[in-house]
Amino acid sequence: MAFTLPTLPYAYDALAPHMSKETLEFHHDKHHKAYLDAMTPMIEGSPYASMSLEDIVKKSYSDNPKLFNQAGQFYNHIHFWKWMKPGGGGKKIPGKLEDQIKKDIGSFDEFRGKFIDAGKTQFGSGWA
Numbered sequence: 001m002a003f004t005l006p007t008l009p010y011a012y013d014a015l016a017p018h019m020s021k022e023t024l025e026f027h028h029d030k031h032h033k034a035y036l037d038a039m040t041p042m043i044e045g046s047p048y049a050s051m052s053l054e055d056i057v058k059k060s061y062s063d064n065p066k067l068f069n070q071a072g073q074f075y076n077h078i079h080f081w082k083w084m085k086p087g088g089g090g091k092k093i094p095g096k097l098e099d100q101i102k103k104d105i106g107s108f109d110e111f112r113g114k115f116i117d118a119g120k121t122q123f124g125s126g127w128a
Contacts, residue, residue: 001049001050003074005033009081009082012024032077035070035071035073035077036074038070043071048067057071060072091108
């Protein structure tokens with residue numbers, strides 16, 4: 001199965017001022033593409049070549065750590081672009097999720113702080 005770099009669901013400057021046009025161009029066009037470019041030759045001619053990306057990530061977790069890193073990060077970034085939107089952000093979240101955050105952590109602000117810390121302190125901050 002051939003994989004391609006997905007197009008962004010918004011313009012490069014749509015997330016400003018939170019993410020600049022230049023940052024988004026670099027992150028998408030170079031950083032995300034680098035995972036695809038590294039993953040592609042690793043799967044060519046192998047049993048992975050006919051698998052879905054999700055299946056590649058699942059299988060490579062136990063038997064090919066290098067492929068897992070590339071495929072996992074490529075997969076992660078596909079979702080990363082969808083999680084952001086022009087005019088997004090803020091503190092508005094679905095009621096059930098907000099209730100669970102309050103129950104487990106105390107408040108949205110406490111959750112936000114812990115989430116930011118998790119992103120800063122682990123490799124692959126998108127997995128926070």
